[in-house]
Amino acid sequence: MTTTDAASASTPAPGPARARKRSAATDIALIASFAALIAACALLPAISVGGAVPITLQTFAVMLTGAVLGARRGFLAVLLYLAVGAIGLPVFSGGAAGLAPFAGPSVGYLVAFPLAAAATGFFVERLPRRRIATSIPLVFLAGLAASFIFIHPLGILGMAWRADLTIPQAFIADLAFWPGDVIKNILMALVATAVHRAFPALLPARRARGAEAAAEQPSA
Numbered sequence: 001m002t003t004t005d006a007a008s009a010s011t012p013a014p015g016p017a018r019a020r021k022r023s024a025a026t027d028i029a030l031i032a033s034f035a036a037l038i039a040a041c042a043l044l045p046a047i048s049v050g051g052a053v054p055i056t057l058q059t060f061a062v063m064l065t066g067a068v069l070g071a072r073r074g075f076l077a078v079l080l081y082l083a084v085g086a087i088g089l090p091v092f093s094g095g096a097a098g099l100a101p102f103a104g105p106s107v108g109y110l111v112a113f114p115l116a117a118a119a120t121g122f123f124v125e126r127l128p129r130r131r132i133a134t135s136i137p138l139v140f141l142a143g144l145a146a147s148f149i150f151i152h153p154l155g156i157l158g159m160a161w162r163a164d165l166t167i168p169q170a171f172i173a174d175l176a177f178w179p180g181d182v183i184k185n186i187l188m189a190l191v192a193t194a195v196h197r198a199f200p201a202l203l204p205a206r207r208a209r210g211a212e213a214a215a216e217q218p219s220a
Contacts (some may be wrong), residue, residue, distance in 0.1 A: 027073055038062060038078060042056055044056070046093050048179075052105035055177060060080055063146065063188045064191055066078075066116065066143075067192035069121060070121040070124070074120065075115075075121070077117065108154040108161070110143040116150040125206075129200075140185050147185065152181075
């Protein structure tokens with residue numbers, strides 16, 4: 001072996017490092033873009049239902065974020081949106097900003113958003129990858145399940161806490177959001193599957209546990 005061959009053999013291949021950097025940069029860009037999408041949906045005109053919390057398109061954007069980005073990046077995107085609003089940018093419903101929305105009747109819904117995005121992403125990531133782009137009913141059910149696991153229960157508790165309502169009263173107030181949630185999750189599923197058709201590798205790759213375990217075995 002020549003000196004040149006030895007030097008090249010001892011030098012690590014730059015390809016994987018560059019790929020990791022590109023992947024991290026892509027993740028950051030996607031997280032920031034979807035945080036901006038949630039903010040844009042929050043700033044669209046809200047619909048008052050006569051209660052303490054209006055109907056907005058935030059839920060649609062939150063579920064779409066999880067369904068498109070997956071659990072981890074979806075959670076981080078919604079968390080970034082909440083952090084940007086908490087530090088003073090007017091990205092909450094009606095142009096609100098700061099910590100005041102977290103002390104109001106919508107606090108439960110805000111706290112539930114990142115959890116619901118993560119749950120939606122968790123469910124979607126476990127669908128067969130080749131069928132996600134055409135699995136509108138399953139993606140719809142993933143978003144609806146996440147909404148009823150996190151958004152509605154925490155929203156009810158938040159209204160009961162900050163709007164001076166009993167739990168039954170807050171539950172009745174929350175019922176006004178149910179038909180809209182069904183419609184928003186149908187739209188979310190339509191958009192998410194269209195995105196996955198256009199970008200089939202957008203979700204994080206599944207780990208091949210068997211292959212990783214084999215790679216970790218010492219060679220003979």
